[in-house]
Amino acid sequence: MDKELIATNLRNHHLKVTPQRLKIVESLNTFGHLNIDMLYQEVKEAYPNVSLATVYKNIAIMTENGLLEKVKLPESKSVFEIRKEPHLHLHCSKCGKIEDISFDTEQIRAHAEAVSGYSIQSSDIVLRGVCPACQTNAKK
Amino acid sequence: MDKELIATNLRNHHLKVTPQRLKIVESLNTFGHLNIDMLYQEVKEAYPNVSLATVYKNIAIMTENGLLEKVKLPESKSVFEIRKEPHLHLHCSKCGKIEDISFDTEQIRAHAEAVSGYSIQSSDIVLRGVCPACQTNAKK
DNA sequence: CTATAAACGATAATTTTTTTCCTTAAATAA
DNA sequence: TTATTTAAGGAAAAAAATTATCGTTTATAG
Numbered sequence: 034m035d036k037e038l039i040a041t042n043l044r045n046h047h048l049k050v051t052p053q054r055l056k057i058v059e060s061l062n063t064f065g066h067l068n069i070d071m072l073y074q075e076v077k078e079a080y081p082n083v084s085l086a087t088v089y090k091n092i093a094i095m096t097e098n099g100l101l102e103k104v105k106l107p108e109s110k111s112v113f114e115i116r117k118e119p120h121l122h123l124h125c126s127k128c129g130k131i132e133d134i135s136f137d138t139e140q141i142r143a144h145a146e147a148v149s150g151y152s153i154q155s156s157d158i159v160l161r162g163v164c165p166a167c168q169t170n171a172k173k
Numbered sequence: 174m175d176k177e178l179i180a181t182n183l184r185n186h187h188l189k190v191t192p193q194r195l196k197i198v199e200s201l202n203t204f205g206h207l208n209i210d211m212l213y214q215e216v217k218e219a220y221p222n223v224s225l226a227t228v229y230k231n232i233a234i235m236t237e238n239g240l241l242e243k244v245k246l247p248e249s250k251s252v253f254e255i256r257k258e259p260h261l262h263l264h265c266s267k268c269g270k271i272e273d274i275s276f277d278t279e280q281i282r283a284h285a286e287a288v289s290g291y292s293i294q295s296s297d298i299v300l301r302g303v304c305p306a307c308q309t310n311a312k313k
Numbered sequence: 314c315t316a317t318a319a320a321c322g323a324t325a326a327t328t329t330t331t332t333t334c335c336t337t338a339a340a341t342a343a
Numbered sequence: 344t345t346a347t348t349t350a351a352g353g354a355a356a357a358a359a360a361t362t363a364t365c366g367t368t369t370a371t372a373g
Binding site: 184189190191209225226230233 | 362371
């Protein structure tokens with residue numbers, strides 16, 4: 034995802050293309066998932082006098098517009114990611130790393146709808162465990 | 174879940190049995206899922222000069238001890254519930270109601286482990302949608 | 314029944330998030 | 344391209360949420 038595409042996405046949502054916003058999205062593009070503090074640090078590196086409020090306001094408005102998504106994690110601070118197809122999150126309880134894996138939630142959805150009568154719109158799935166690297170380290 | 178059982182559970186975890194704690198657990202038993210404000214209101218009804226800090230401290234220590242569980246929901250404040258077998262949460266986007274449904278997460282877990290190499294310990298699944306009652310109301 | 318350690322309530326402190334307000338910069342139209 | 348407008352930025356204050364402190368009270372082990 035290059036700068037021009039990000040800019041286009043912003044414009045499509047009637048959001049101005051600012052350096053701070055570009056940096057936020059680029060950082061998420063690079064690291065996948067970042068919490069508010071990490072994002073602030075990232076943007077600050079490029080724009081030292083960015084305000085934390087700016088980061089807050091931007092993730093809020095970009096989330097409202099569906100460009101970003103907030104992922105609430107058990108035990109830790111929420112992270113943000115660039116919105117893409119629905120997927121599932123793996124969260125390493127040792128190192129905190131977060132990974133996306135694609136997964137078809139259709140079965141879950143069908144089951145839930147059948148059992149409950151709800152009309153399901155979206156699903157949030159976070160699996161907590163130990164990543165391969167941390168498993169290896171633990172064995173040493 | 175009656176008072177005596179709650180008391181036993183608390184004692185098993187070396188937590189003193191106080192009226193405030195009993196009320197918290199009883200409220201969760203009655204309503205299923207409550208956020209911090211609702212819990213505070215509930216306890217306050219029975220014990221008008223309970224401190225909000227007491228509610229915070231108690232849900233924290235009971236959560237640490239595995240008696241309660243915190244459920245993080247997209248878009249809204251986290252709620253607490255009494256810990257039981259792993260299950261799935263349905264959250265109505267209209268009325269905010271939360272429902273538990275039982276669901277075997279084994280397939281998801283197996284898939285995730287196979288694809289990622291993670292060793293999965295737990296899963297958090299929240300489905301967002303419209304409950305039957307709100308679907309009916311919407312049609313009127 | 315007493316001693317002790319945990320929990321309580323009140324409050325302060327901290328942390329997190331949102332709002333305000335004035336200035337600056339991006340977008341739109343001339 | 345320049346001028347106008349409107350959104351966004353930064354700094355700071357305010358608000359909201361959570362945690363810590365401390366003297367007092369209460370549950371429980373002995």
